[in-house]
Amino acid sequence: MTPNIPDSPHKRLVIVGAGFAGLTLARQLAKRDDLQIVLLNKDNYHQFQPLFYQVAMAGLEPSSISFPLRKAFQSRKNVHIRVTDVKRVIPSRQVVVTDLGEIHYDYLAIATGADTNYFGMKEIEARALPMKSVSEALALRNRILQNFEDALTINSDEERTALLNVVVVGGGPTGVELAGTLAEMKKFILPKDYPELNFENMQVYLLEGMDQLLAAMSDESSEKSRRYLEDLGVKVMTGQVVTEFDGTCIKTKQGLKIRTHNLVWAAGVKASPLEGINPEVLGRGGRIKVDRYNRVEGYDTIFALGDVAMMVEEKYPNGHPQLAQPAMQQAKLLSKNIKRVLDGKKPEPFTYKDLGSMATVGRNRAVVDLPFLKFQGFLAWLTWMFVHLISIVGVKNRLLIFINWVWNYMTYDQSLRLIIKAKPPRIPKEPVPEEKVEAPAVVH
């Protein structure tokens, strides 16, 4: 195998990662015919992270929040997409090393994002359910649905409770949204689907190490989201740091024990920097330190942007929040700056414009913090839906998500409760059983 990127008379920009940062950068630059763009990504699609929890909760299909990369760059002859893992960068030779071989770059943009942070707890990493990809969200969906099926087939009440209980760790937006949706499923859907089970035995827990939920938001939003969750029946426990999980029981540092088979881990992220970057420019959480032009400290031709980058501004001494907005804003300015440099002009420094943040808890319940306005409830919920709908890539995805939401709202139902088991891919050259093959006279 070889990357097979054709030679070009133009400069080559290699972008690693097609999340919000990488995809935005590539799209903004795709029309520059005097730039060759190589976009490298693990999957052949972009994923819309803010809605992973709805995939996990059977409300949306993975495809509705995924967008094929090739569709975003159809007929662009200067854009070369390769689906591959990037192993490391060798700055001295200006190459990245991939599964397909080495690829030379003139400019490199690292947009590798962040992954689940287990804070070094291997026991939890081996058993908890993370939520940082559509694949992981699907796995969580299948696991929870399978648990209900399994709960029908055991006689021990204690074991059944452990199967049904779900402990969500992490009081950020993902944890809040997941716990709220689970509580709604328990209330509206599960008793109808499983009339044989008693769902009073099922508890949804939301555990958070700090003393409030949605710590990055306003106090009003933080308190309101807690009340919404408790109204829905979620057991919210703050100041609880989970440190042990043996597969059937979690324990916290504070001494709490909860029987459960299902630990959903949304407690934090750590950056996924590329190997080969000088470790001294890695900051807190593994983020790559960049200047206000997204240039990696100490490198002239390497940029980092999005969750993996740490750009310090006066208002953000620890870097920007690891969200879609900073990633997209950085990508937009970086694309402009690259165009400016190509045109012989001077680049401009970045300033983050905080557009606000929001989280949804359930039907008619959300919290919104805008720069000059905070509100909660039904209007916040409509705002949340509107903002997410217009942010998603692809008109068809928008339409399908809208229909799904209206449908689910009207019917109180998430209808995608399918445990679709993936068939392992067939390898053409796998060994054939020993039996002698005898051709039939006629196949039909």
Place this chain on the structure above:
Amino acid sequence: MTPNIPDSPHKRLVIVGAGFAGLTLARQLAKRDDLQIVLLNKDNYHQFQPLFYQVAMAGLEPSSISFPLRKAFQSRKNVHIRVTDVKRVIPSRQVVVTDLGEIHYDYLAIATGADTNYFGMKEIEARALPMKSVSEALALRNRILQNFEDALTINSDEERTALLNVVVVGGGPTGVELAGTLAEMKKFILPKDYPELNFENMQVYLLEGMDQLLAAMSDESSEKSRRYLEDLGVKVMTGQVVTEFDGTCIKTKQGLKIRTHNLVWAAGVKASPLEGINPEVLGRGGRIKVDRYNRVEGYDTIFALGDVAMMVEEKYPNGHPQLAQPAMQQAKLLSKNIKRVLDGKKPEPFTYKDLGSMATVGRNRAVVDLPFLKFQGFLAWLTWMFVHLISIVGVKNRLLIFINWVWNYMTYDQSLRLIIKAKPPRIPKEPVPEEKVEAPAVVH
């Protein structure tokens, strides 16, 4: 584990399989509170087989053609669904043996359907791509899409052609529909998605052992479908029986060789009867011989229906065609007969009413044989869509499929070109790496 089916004062009907036959039977009887129904199925959903090929060709999502079984029987306390494999029946003790343990029946309905028939050719079974479940359809989609990615990364023209070529075996509706859709993808989508590849090197072949396509339909339909396919660029080859496939090349009995990594096997089906049924009542293709009341020969309390059953009528000396229509008609009458018997009345014998058959080749191109009318082309294509749309289970599925079809038609695009790799499920009790776990001071 135990099946945990509660005792009931009423007779228990155990239905094995939730395809067209099993699901219809269960739905028709679900409202009889004086009957306990146990529905056993491998998956927790019903699959709409006629549209598998659209899932394989990235036109529809698996969820659009799947329907959660529990949703079909919400709040029905007399219906017990268990997701399990049924291994065999022990008629002398009136039990079926499942993964969950034994389940007693008063009446047993076997609706286990049919599976891909490789006619004993193990080499082909190990390497070909079948199309008898949504999982298999998804695997086919992922494989074909991955091939295009791989084709970008090799230098050998010969090998690239082998990756791109697709050989579809079997000239029935599935083979015809698949080959037609592939040819359209090659024409409308792939050159845009992969401007780096030359799709003149890709060939779609449709091979059939008999001397015509759609042999079960009229000669007009058969000839027209061939012309449609050839217009789209499909190489249709009849009278060719594939007997060998080493992973890179197929060979036919007639001496034809085609280089390809992709052999799609839609050449035939064989019934999946339950072990434990007297082998003497198994007819051609493994089908269970039943009388006109769907009673299995020699058993008073065991019924078989749908693809797995062979009911002989004067017009159908080899049993009914293995399609949705006979399955559903049999299920409807059997449900009526069971009600009649419960009410102390006499059952009625079955007569199959052929409502016609149809197949689609591509945009605006389909063939329809109704009992007194045959037509092809645009009107046939609309008819095909209408009939499939109203046949699918679930109003939301219908709506989503309709939107997808309209969208794909207008944009000449199948937009679900996502290779979503399934994450292996996490087992709660899997061993934990040896490293000592050190709890962090604060999780956040």
